Amino acid sequence: MLHHMPNILPARIILQEPKMLHRAFPVLLLLWASVVTSTWYEGSGYFAAQGQTNEVYVEERPHIPAPEYRVPQWCHLLNIYHGEAICYSPRGGSYRSSLGTRCELSCDRGYRLIGPRSVQCLLSRRWSGMPYCRQIRCHTLPAVHHGSYQCSDGVRVDSHCDYTCRPGYSLEGDRSRVCMEDGRWSGGEPICVDLDPPKLQCPESRVRLAEPGKLTATVYWDPPRAKDSADGVIKRVTLRGPEPGSEFSEGEHIIRYTVYDQAYNRASCKFSVRVHVSRCPVLKGPEHGYVTCDSAGNNYGATCEYHCDGGYERQGAPLRVCQSSRQWSGSQPPNLFPPSCNPCLSAMQINIEVNSAAGLLDQFYEKRRLLVISAPDPSDRYYKMQNAMLQQATCGLDLRHITVIELVGQAPHEFLHMSRLRFNVVLLDKGGVDRERYIQPVTPDELFSFIDTYLLSGQEQLQREQNRDVCE
16 A cells, blocks of 8 residues: 655744854744644545645744944943043944944053953943943051141042151151052051150359358259150159259259150250358467357358457457458458457456446446347347447447447346347446447447437547547
């Protein structure tokens, strides 16, 4: 039996490949054919009606327009801010964004490319990537202790940052740093260190004269002025030598100060204290007598007293004081001659071993006026002043018949009602009458004026006029 095979027509498959220079994408159009086989009945001589037709069913995808390579602007124009795009198009130099165009991207100095370095214009009318240029920035530099920095362009590439330190501090490390293209700063972070010593000004050197009656002088000064050149803080001050207000002996003394700041930098200075002792010529004792002096004997303020041997009477001032002019009191006219010791031939004998004030005063009755000086002790300030003033007026005292009696220490009980605890001066006339009292040293001029006005007799006034120039 002859079997008739059905007519089976295969569907056509069409491949269309566009002409592309750079990586063209072939488009494959597939036609899926569904062949319906007719049924054949044996012995009938024909096919069934449904078997007499040949139908092809095609399943189609959405239509995609064919690419157009000749369109000059297939993708949008590529614009890279702070950068540059160099493009190569298959259609030539004037087609910068046509299909298939490839662009090489780069950024300006100071910017970094984010994304691919090369992009291509695709069928989708988009570029294969969207790179951009981001500005390169270095991190913000930390603050510098005791210093600062100033940058030319902030934290951008090629910005120069220059460091400076506060006055009194020195920079150690890089003075300038540059922001590099890799986003890092050149060099290392510097520091400001205190290397300068403090500023120190010592007191000026000084010269002092020893105090009266002493071989020393008390010297004061203000502490030195010190300030750190960096932060102004002084951590420690040391003194080498006596403290201010100390007593300095004769000669030169060096005082040194040293100061330290917080960084232990130090500064030193020195000054001198010189003490001079003003001295008078050494006194010699009178013939038949001797001299006793306090302090060092002939220094400024020293007091020397003349004494006579037994059977001799002292003539002249009993005391002399070394003055700051380096001369003894009584060395100027009319007191050019030192006290002397003369034999007691015609001198008035004074008995000091008496038991009453009346017994002492009776020895001078109608012979001498008395100036009685009382003091609690020889160091009494008023007592020394009174003696020094009277030593300059020995001639005037003799002209007015005045004898000076000194009661130092403890005066006789109820003697002239004079206090034993403080300085007193009583002036008695030749009759033993209390004429004037003083509680402070009296000057010779004041004393002589009172006597000349109220106490001199007519005969004495005449003699006073005749001898007016003797003591001048």
